[in-house]
Amino acid sequence: MKLQLHNTLTRRVEAFSAQDPSRVTMYLCGPTVYNYVHIGNARGPVVFGLLARLLKRIYGATHVVYARNITDVDDKINAAAAELGVPIGVITQRYAKAYAEDMAKLGVDAPDVVPYATQHIDRIITMCERLIADGHAYAAEGHVLFDVSSYAQYGHLSRRSREDMIDGARVEVAPYKKNAADFVLWKPSTPDLPGWDSPWGRGRPGWHIECSAMTAAHLGETIDIHAGGNDLMFPHHENEVAQSTCAHGGKVFARYWVHNGMLTVEGRKMSKSLGNTMQLTTASRSTGRSPRWIRHGARSMAGIRRCATCPLYRRRNLPKYRRRFSKRSPTISTRPRRLPCLRASPTMHAKLQIHKYRKTQKLRSWPQVLSSGCCRSSRSSGSRAATTPAHSTRHRCRPWSTRVRLRNSRRISPRPTACARN
Ligand SMILES: [Zn+2]
Numbered sequence: 005m006k007l008q009l010h011n012t013l014t015r016r017v018e019a020f021s022a023q024d025p026s027r028v029t030m031y032l033c034g035p036t037v038y039n040y041v042h043i044g045n046a047r048g049p050v051v052f053g054l055l056a057r058l059l060k061r062i063y064g065a066t067h068v069v070y071a072r073n074i075t076d077v078d079d080k081i082n083a084a085a086a087e088l089g090v091p092i093g094v095i096t097q098r099y100a101k102a103y104a105e106d107m108a109k110l111g112v113d114a115p116d117v118v119p120y121a122t123q124h125i126d127r128i129i130t131m132c133e134r135l136i137a138d139g140h141a142y143a144a145e146g147h148v149l150f151d152v153s154s155y156a157q158y159g160h161l162s163r164r165s166r167e168d169m170i171d172g173a174r175v176e177v178a179p180y181k182k183n184a185a186d187f188v189l190w191k192p193s194t195p196d197l198p199g200w201d202s203p204w205g206r207g208r209p210g211w212h213i214e215c216s217a218m219t220a221a222h223l224g225e226t227i228d229i230h231a232g233g234n235d236l237m238f239p240h241h242e243n244e245v246a247q248s249t250c251a252h253g254g255k256v257f258a259r260y261w262v263h264n265g266m267l268t269v270e271g272r273k274m275s276k277s278l279g280n281t282m283q284l285t286t287a288s289r290s291t292g293r294s295p296r297w298i299r300h301g302a303r304s305m306a307g308i309r310r311c312a313t314c315p316l317y318r319r320r321n322l323p324k325y326r327r328r329f330s331k332r333s334p335t336i337s338t339r340p341r342r343l344p345c346l347r348a349s350p351t352m353h354a355k356l357q358i359h360k361y362r363k364t365q366k367l368r369s370w371p372q373v374l375s376s377g378c379c380r381s382s383r384s385s386g387s388r389a390a391t392t393p394a395h396s397t398r399h400r401c402r403p404w405s406t407r408v409r410l411r412n413s414r415r416i417s418p419r420p421t422a423c424a425r426n
Pocket residue numbers: 032033034215240
């Protein structure tokens with residue numbers, strides 16, 4: 005079987021070949037366990053659990069090592085533990101167990117290795133020491149920081165320029181940093197926080213280096229596939245590449261980088277910071293569907309919330325969309341893409357309306373949608389506050405209010421005032 009993957013490193017779909025077919029290695033960045041996960045967090049395990057299953061089918065179950073870590077030391081965990089007045093171990097055990105149970109309910113296969121960050125402190129310290137010795141990191145005020153100026157390829161994965169990264173980091177530049185974009189490998193801990201003895205005093209690891217240390221410990225210095233959500237590409241994965249490559253004498257860290265897209269709600273990423281999350285049990289109860297059905301949503305749909313006014317998202321149409329998208333994916337591709345909750349994906353909604361209009365007008369070429377026409381889209385110029393009273397009571401889309409450019413066509417179409425279904 006020929007396996008093709010969208011490699012974020014090259015931005016191309018490439019045929020996958022293992023560096024050692026008798027030991028194919030894949031690593032997925034796992035959860036930080038300080039609360040119950042929401043269904044958006046499940047997308048990565050669902051997608052890449054499927055990929056691991058496929059790899060095992062191709063190479064043999066005993067020839068694939070799939071690791072998904074647990075981050076069990078983090079400022080958010082510390083805050084949750086302090087709030088309840090319990091050690092961090094109580095919080096992390098509780099939510100790591102809940103995470104494993106939720107994934108099992110979704111039918112996600114357990115990974116072969118589940119490394120915990122706190123079990124790899126020695127390796128993290130060794131890696132920091134090696135980076136300092138090679139001139140890629142420096143100690144300052146109890147911290148150890150990676151010097152991004154020492155690695156010329158920094159920014160290659162996320163394709164960001166040095167200026168962009170510095171602009172992003174300029175918001176809060178600590179005085180002990182040599183460069184604004186330098187990132188923390190180790191940081192000091194006060195007595196009330198969890199910490200481990202190190203050459204730089206009592207402290208705890210930064211988030212990025214945990215994954216590098218755990219990957220090297222269980223899968224080797226060069227792995228076949230590194231997976232994760234596309235929101236982790238910068239800075240987390242970029243930093244992983246920098247510190248692993250520099251700590252291992254310039255060896256390639258991951259040969260293929262694969263990223264899943266985000267689960268969206270009304271066009272916005274589902275995230276705790278936006279307050280639009282839904283836990284698995286809540287999703288299951290509100291839709292009246294089993295977690296297995298939610299699994300399908302996590303893998304191939306942009307959202308699971310039913311939209312009462314959007315006919316293309318009614319329940320009866322779901323099988324049609326399942327068929328359509330399963331046809332589209334004869335091979336496994338992890339390229340992030342917009343999928344069918346049309347309110348969640350206004351661009352797609354506009355495209356379908358254009359398809360309808362193109363057929364009626366017999367246009368010769370596809371118009372290109374430059375922006376969304378959904379009146380409720382957060383990207384539309386007016387936003388909700390500026391919508392008309394009619395829109396505020398009922399969702400009515402005006403896809404032709406979008407800017408449309410007719411490429412390779414001389415025919416300029418009249419612009420109807422509302423979409424055909426209205
Ligand atoms: Zn990671």
